[in-house]
Amino acid sequence: MMKNRKTVFEIISEWSLKSPDKTAVEFNGDRLNYQQLESQSCRLADYLLSYYPDNKRGRIAVYLEPGVMMPVVLLAILKAGHTYVPLSHFHPSERIMQILDDSSTFLLISTRAMLNKTAIDKVFPSTLVVEDIHYPASPVTTLPPVCENDLAYILYTSGSTGKPKGVAIEHRNLSYYLNWFNEDVWPETRATLPLTSTLSFAAAVTQLYAPLLRGDTLFILPADSLNEPEVLLRWHQQHPDGAIYCVPTVWDELLRYQASSSHAWALPKTVFLSGEPVSFDLKERTFQQIPDVRLFNLYGPTETTANCSFAELRPGKNVTLGKALRGSEIMIVDESLRPVAEGEEGEICAFGEGVARGYINRDELTQQRFFTHVRADKRSWGHRTGDLGKMTPEGEILYLGRIDRQIKINGIRIEPEEVEIVLRQHGDIDKALVRPIQENGRQRLVAYLVSRNPSLATNDLRRFLQDKLPRAMHPSHFIMLETLPKLPNGKLDVSRLPEPCPQRPELGYPVKTAGNELEQELIDIWQEVLGFRELGANDNFFDLGGDSLQAMKARLLIRKRLFSEIDYPLFFNNATPHLLAFIVPYYVNDDEPAFNENNADIEALSPSSQQRYFLTLDQISPEPSAYQLAFRLTIKGPLDESAVEWSIRRILEGNPVLRTRFDLDRLQCLEGDYPIEAIPIERLTAFSPDGGKNTLSDRRLLELISTPETDVEHSPLICFHLISLTTQRHILLGRVHHTVFDHDAIGLFFHQFVDYVRAYSAGDRSYRIGSEERYLRYRQQQRCTKDQCYLRERQFWLDKMEDYLAAGADATAFPLSDSLDGDNYWCILSDSLTQAIKHYAQQHRTTPFVCMLTAFTQLLKTTNYRHVPIGIPVSNRMLTENATTIGCFVNMVAYYDDAPTQESFSTLLARSQNKIHAILDNQTLPYDVLMADVRAKGWSDKLRFPVSFNYLTAMPPAVQINETAYQITDIANHQARLDLTLSVYDDEALALCFNYQQAAFNAEEIAALSHQYHQILLDVVQPNTALLCSNL
Structure with missing residues (x-):
C-alpha cells in the first residue's frame, strides 16, 4: 500500500504553491505554468459547478485534441467531483454515441474544431465548447470533497456483446498506480516521458499525470505522432533525456525507420513497452541498435488502471512479464479460481489497489471478471485477465496467450464477437x-x-x-x-x-x-x-x-x-x-547530377521557371507592385524587439533566396547577393485612437508605410516594418516580391519565426533551421530534369489546348486591360455549409478544391465569360526535396470545361476531377514555355485566361510564447491582374475573395455573383436549406 492517500489533483495543486512559475504543460510552443494550470482548472471546475448544479458527481465526456487545455479540462472535472469519459478522434460517430449513452454523461466538453469534424453536437446537444466558456465573475468559495472511492474516469474497451464496455477507475486506483510509477520505476532513469497516447488508452494515465505529480513539465506531442517517426525522433533529438511509451509494434517500426534512415536519428534510451507481447527478436534488436537502452515490459489490462506487473528486459534473457507492482499480487489460478501448482499453466489474476471497481452497467460481467479473494484473513479485490500464463522458478510471469477469443492488435483490445x-x-x-x-x-x-x-x-x-x-x-x-x-x-x-x-x-x-x-x-x-x-x-x-x-x-x-x-x-x-504520383518527386534519383557546393558558377545560376515568369510580368506590367505579396504578423503582449529582430535576421540568413538580386542583362539569379544588413526593419509608431482594440485594416496599414517601387536589379526584394499601436499590440508588416515568395511561404515564414523566437527566449543564440541552399537546389534540379519531362508535358498541353479550341474556348472578347485598378469582395461560408461541402467531396471521393472549382465553372456559364479558359495557380513545392522550402513554386495551368449546364452536379464533378487529375499529372511545364508555343500557333488571344481560380491553404494558428501571442495573416492585394479571380481560403470556415477589375465589373455585379455562387453550393450539398454566409 502506498503511503500517499491524496488525490492526484490535490498533489498537482500543491505545486502551484511550491513552483508557480515553472512550466507545467507544453504543446507546440504553447505553455502553462503551474499557477496558470491551477487557476484555469479551478475556474473551469467552478464553472461546471455553477452552470450544472443538478449534476453533482456526474459524468462528463471529454473530446479533445492534444493541447495545453487537455490537462486543464481533466483536472477541472476531477476537482468538481465529476467523472470524465475520454473519447478519441478515431472513434466513429456511432461508437461515440454508444459510449455517451452507456455512460449516462450529462455533458460533452470539446473544441469547435473537433465538433466541426464530427457534428456530434447536432445529436448530443448538451455540449460545452471550450472556446465559448464565459467564466463567472465571482468563483464558488469551496470545491466539493472528493473521496478515494469516488470514480475518477471511465475507459471504454471492446466488448463481446457488440457494445464497448466501460471500466470504472476510482481515485484510489489512480493514486496508487501513479505513486508506484513515480516511486519505483521513474527513479531508475529519471527520463522525460511525453504524452503520445490518446486519452482513451490506459497508457495516457502514466504519460499525462506522472510528470505533473512530480512537479515536472508535461510535454504533449501532436495527435498520431507515434505514426510520424520524423516528428517523434525530432522531439527526442531535442530532448535527449526523453523516454517513449508505446506498443511493441510501433517500437518495431521505429527501429526499422531509424536503421534505414540516412539521418543520424538518436533513439530514446528509456523505452516502456506495453499493450501486446514483446517478442524475443524485438528485444534483441533493441539492444543491438541501442546498447545502453533501459527496456521495460509493462503488463496489465485497463481493468488494473494501466499495469499490474513489470520487468526490465535484458539482452540474451527470456522475455517475461516480471513481478507484481509493490503492494499488489499476481496469482495463476485454475478454472475454479484456485492457485495452480508452481510451474503449471493457468489464468493470470491481478489483486491490489490498482484493480478497477468493475464495469458500469454490466453487473453480470463484473461478477464474472472481478472477485474478492480471501486468504489468511486478508481480503483482496481481484481481476481475471483472461490471459494464460505460468510462474517461473524466479517468481516471474510468462505470458502464454489468451484463454478466450480476445486479441490485441497494435495495443488495442479487440473482441472478435463485437x-x-x-x-x-x-x-x-x-x-x-x-x-x-x-x-x-x-x-x-x-x-x-x-x-x-x-x-x-x-x-x-x-x-x-x-x-x-x-x-x-x-x-x-x-x-x-x-x-x-x-x-x-x-x-x-x-x-x-x-x-x-x-x-x-x-x-x-x-x-x-x-x-x-x-x-x-x-x-x-x-x-x-x-x-x-x-x-x-x-x-x-x-x-x-x-x-x-x-x-x-x-x-x-x-x-x-x-x-x-x-x-x-x-x-x-x-x-x-x-x-x-502527383506528389512524389519522380525526377530525384541516383543518376541526378551532384550538387557541387564549390562550383564557381553557383551564385550565378539561371532563374527558376517561376522566377522567370514573374520577372517578365514585373517588367511589362503598368503596376509592378501587383507582383508583391504582403503579410501582417500581429504581436499581442509585451514586445521583445531584440527577439523579433534576431529572428528576422536568422530567417534571412537561412533563406538566401530572400536576399536575391537579379541581373536582367544576363538573366541571372544572384541568390544571397544582398547582405543581411541591407534589409533593415523600419520602426514605426501609429497612434490608435481606440487603444488598439480594433486592428488597422489592410489598406490603412499599407498606407502608413512608404515603400518605394521594387527594382529587382538594384533593391532588396523584401522589406519589413515593425509598427506599434500600443505597448501591448504590434504589427510586423512584410512585403516581398513574388519571384522569391508565394502564398504558402507565408506560413513557412511564420513557423521559422516562432521557432527562432522560442530559441531566443530560451537563450539559444546558436539555433539554426535547415539548409541554406534549398531553393538553389530546386533551381538546379529543375534545369537537370527539364529535358526528361518538358518534352512529354509540352505535347500533352499542346493537345489539351487544341482540345480547348475545338470545344469552343475563346477569350478574344476580353483583351488585356492597361489598368490594374481593382477591389476585393469577401464572404465567409457558414461552418455548416463548409462542413457539408467537405463531406460532399469525401462522399464523391474527391476534394473541396475540385468541388469549388466545378461550382465556379457553373457560375461562369451564367456570364459572358462562359467560353473562357480559367487560370489555376498550382504549387510544385511538394515535388521538391523539402516541402518547407521558402521560395516561389507557383506555376499556372489552364483549365476549360465545356460541359452543358443541364448535367447533374455529380456528373460535372466527375468530369472536373478527371480533367484536374490529368492536368496535375503535367504541372511542371512552365507556363511561359507553353505560351511561347501557343503564340507561335496563333492561339494566344483565344486561350489566354481573363479569370482565375485559386484554392489557398489556411494560415497557421496563433502561437503563444510566454506572455506574447503571435499570429500571421496574408494581405489580399486590391489590384486586379485579371478581370476576375476567385480565391478560396481553406479553413474551418471557407472564405471566398472575389478580386475584380473595376473596368470589368462593379461592386453590385460582384455581390450578385457571390450570392449566385453561394446558392450553387447550397443547391449541391443542402437543397432546401437556408444557410447564410457573412460578407466582409
Missing part, C-alpha cells in the same frame, strides 16, 4: 466469423462472410464499418463463403477455413494499370506492404485493409526507393498510387 455482430448488421450478410491470423509477423483480422450478395465489394464493407468501429477493429481481409465449414458434430471446422488469397479483392471499381513508371513503383510498394498481387493505380491503400503502421512501412519504402518524404496526413489524403 466485429461479427456489427458485420451481421449489414443487410447483405447472413453469417460472419472473425478470427486472427499471423501475417508478416503481425496479427491481422480476417472476416469470413456468408452473403446473399456474392459481388459485395470490400470497400463497401469498409465504408459500412467506418461509422461503427474504430479502424483498428476493421478486418484486413474479407473472404466470401457459401457456408461456414462444420464438423460432423455441428461445430465450426476451423481447419477448413481458407487462408486469405493474395489476389486483389473486389473493391467495387476496376483495376487501372499504371500510367507511368512511378505509378508502377508505388503499386509494387502497395503489393509488398499489403501482400496482394495485381493491384492497380487507383487502389486505395486503406480500402485494401492497410492500417497506420503499414502506412508507416509504405512511407519508409517510398523514402528509400523514391527519395521522397511523405508525411502521414499527405499519405492518408492521397492513398492511391495515382494520386501519390
